[in-house]
Amino acid sequence: MTGTTATEMGADLTFATALVRMSHVVQYVFADVSREYGVTPQQAQLLCMLTGGPIGMTELSRLLHLEKSSLSGLVDRVERRGFLTRVTDPRDRRACQVSLTTEGAQLGEKVHEEICARLEALGAAIPDTDRHRITTALTHLLARSAL
Amino acid sequence: MTGTTATEMGADLTFATALVRMSHVVQYVFADVSREYGVTPQQAQLLCMLTGGPIGMTELSRLLHLEKSSLSGLVDRVERRGFLTRVTDPRDRRACQVSLTTEGAQLGEKVHEEICARLEALGAAIPDTDRHRITTALTHLLARSAL
DNA sequence: AGCTATTAGTTGGCAGTACGAACCGTCGTC
DNA sequence: GACGACGGTTCGTACTGCCAACTAATAGCT
Numbered sequence: 459m460t461g462t463t464a465t466e467m468g469a470d471l472t473f474a475t476a477l478v479r480m481s482h483v484v485q486y487v488f489a490d491v492s493r494e495y496g497v498t499p500q501q502a503q504l505l506c507m508l509t510g511g512p513i514g515m516t517e518l519s520r521l522l523h524l525e526k527s528s529l530s531g532l533v534d535r536v537e538r539r540g541f542l543t544r545v546t547d548p549r550d551r552r553a554c555q556v557s558l559t560t561e562g563a564q565l566g567e568k569v570h571e572e573i574c575a576r577l578e579a580l581g582a583a584i585p586d587t588d589r590h591r592i593t594t595a596l597t598h599l600l601a602r603s604a605l
Numbered sequence: 606m607t608g609t610t611a612t613e614m615g616a617d618l619t620f621a622t623a624l625v626r627m628s629h630v631v632q633y634v635f636a637d638v639s640r641e642y643g644v645t646p647q648q649a650q651l652l653c654m655l656t657g658g659p660i661g662m663t664e665l666s667r668l669l670h671l672e673k674s675s676l677s678g679l680v681d682r683v684e685r686r687g688f689l690t691r692v693t694d695p696r697d698r699r700a701c702q703v704s705l706t707t708e709g710a711q712l713g714e715k716v717h718e719e720i721c722a723r724l725e726a727l728g729a730a731i732p733d734t735d736r737h738r739i740t741t742a743l744t745h746l747l748a749r750s751a752l
Numbered sequence: 753a754g755c756t757a758t759t760a761g762t763t764g765g766c767a768g769t770a771c772g773a774a775c776c777g778t779c780g781t782c
Numbered sequence: 783g784a785c786g787a788c789g790g791t792t793c794g795t796a797c798t799g800c801c802a803a804c805t806a807a808t809a810g811c812t
Contacts, residue, residue: 471747474724474725480746481628484627484628515789524770528771530792531770550779573625574621574622577624578621580750581621581624581746588745589620591739595736596739597618597623598731599730600627603727645796673760674761678762678763691761697807697808699806699807699808756809759807764803764804766799768800769796771796772794776791780787780788781785
């Protein structure tokens with residue numbers, strides 16, 4: 459029924475419920491780490507996403523599932539903090555590539571490492587085989603789910 | 606490096622990365638369903654949490670990991686929409702129990718069902734045994750992780 | 753009983769998030 | 783050269799979430 463009933467606590471959860479709970483934990487880890495590094499979760503996500511190299515606004519909005527207008531503001535704020543710059547594309551003067559500054563790249567790395575570290579630490583609570591199974595199964599599921 | 610590099614796409618993901626990705630998918634499902642029902646994800650979460658019965662503000666803020674002040678506003682907005690009411694506790698005239706209205710309870714149920722349905726549907730992409738293993742392993746992990 | 757410390761919840765201010773609609777400039781095409 | 787499509791930004795609005803300060807009621811201590 460509810461997903462939080464006492465009766466469900468100790469016993470078996472639904473697959474869906476387990477995912478939702480797990481998602482919350484991930485969100486909390488994300489929030490905690492981001493906060494420790496002085497950025498918001500969204501800003502941290504943006505930084506992490508850019509560590510692979512510059513990306514254009516449209517592509518970025520697709521990746522982050524954000525309206526372009528929302529992204530504009532987000533990039534503004536992170537740019538204002540000096541973690542990234544908009545590099546105008548010489549080929550297309552409308553477009554711009556969002557690119558990390560040195561400082562931004564460092565921060566992105568740090569945050570990403572820390573988040574992964576904590577999640578891996580969390581995963582240490584279960585046997586290696588289980589963890590590996592979860593990983594592969596989730597990978598498979600994610601590959602199937604249009605994202 | 607980034608968690609979104611092309612090299613990581615097809616091959617093996619980290620456990621942490623898989624969790625993060627999964628978390629995003631769950632968030633999107635949550636956002637989509639909530640939107641379809643005309644509420645925000647946070648409001649939907651609040652409704653779902655209350656389907657098990659009325660809860661006090663302090664307990665609720667603990668469950669939702671929200672400052673009480675943040676919760677006040679959230680409850681205000683949902684109350685304004687007629688989905689819940691604050692029932693003052695006769696035993697403690699400071700406290701109040703947040704309780705769903707009929708309409709709110711219906712909405713909460715609907716949203717919860719729909720979210721679960723979509724996640725289960727997503728899980729249909731992988732074999733039953735894998736799904737079951739994920740569920741039990743995650744349950745175990747969640748039980749260990751202080752939440 | 754009386755005083756204090758604690759607790760439950762609210763208010764106000766602030767920064768950030770996110771959407772939609774309207775907009776500007778550039779590009780590609782006819 | 784005009785036009786539609788595209789890349790981004792701006793504006794207005796609603797919501798989120800934190801902190802600090804506050805009110806009122808309870809609980810504890812003497």
